Amino acid sequence: MSAMQKTPLRFLAGFVPTCLALAQPQPGTKLSVDQIKAQIHVTAGRRLRPQSWPNGARVAVALSFDVDNMSASLARGELAPVGLSRGEYGAVDGLPRVLRLLNKYQIPASFFIPAMSDVLHPQMIRDIQAAGRHEIAVHGWIHEALPALNDAAEEQRLLDQAIAHLTRWPRPDSSTTAA
Ligand SMILES: [Zn+2]
Numbered sequence: 001m002s003a004m005q006k007t008p009l010r011f012l013a014g015f016v017p018t019c020l021a022l023a024q025p026q027p028g029t030k031l032s033v034d035q036i037k038a039q040i041h042v043t044a045g046r047r048l049r050p051q052s053w054p055n056g057a058r059v060a061v062a063l064s065f066d067v068d069n070m071s072a073s074l075a076r077g078e079l080a081p082v083g084l085s086r087g088e089y090g091a092v093d094g095l096p097r098v099l100r101l102l103n104k105y106q107i108p109a110s111f112f113i114p115a116m117s118d119v120l121h122p123q124m125i126r127d128i129q130a131a132g133r134h135e136i137a138v139h140g141w142i143h144e145a146l147p148a149l150n151d152a153a154e155e156q157r158l159l160d161q162a163i164a165h166l167t168r169w170p171r172p173d174s175s176t177t178a179a
Pocket of ligand 1: 066067143
């Protein structure tokens, strides 16, 4: 590659971060070290790695999947067909492909599911549970963005609503599938 061809790439590499930085406020630059430390409310916490893994394993791997489908788009009120169809693909084709692969190797996994994903495609949880080795985990009511909500009571209401929905038994039959 000649020097002439490289120039535009160097220009872009320096130009894009500068533009982004200009558009963002920088309140952290005015704070003391103590004030900075006081801003940090969430950390990784204590390390949970045990002295050794069971059966002498050298490493442990956890597979988890977000079964978001169209819930995040719906939470934001984004109803454009492109985004919704992408979510539909996850429910109709994406999840079954993941499950076939996990079943082939008999690997257990966790599936984090917004309750709204289950409302719209209840077959998904039945398919996940059919293998008998996976777990269902709550992932909000409609994939709500908690920092945007910024409301502890509303967060609790949506979480309670999601748990009540995901833990109801028996599961609805496929005739209640909305989509
Ligand atoms: Zn998610």
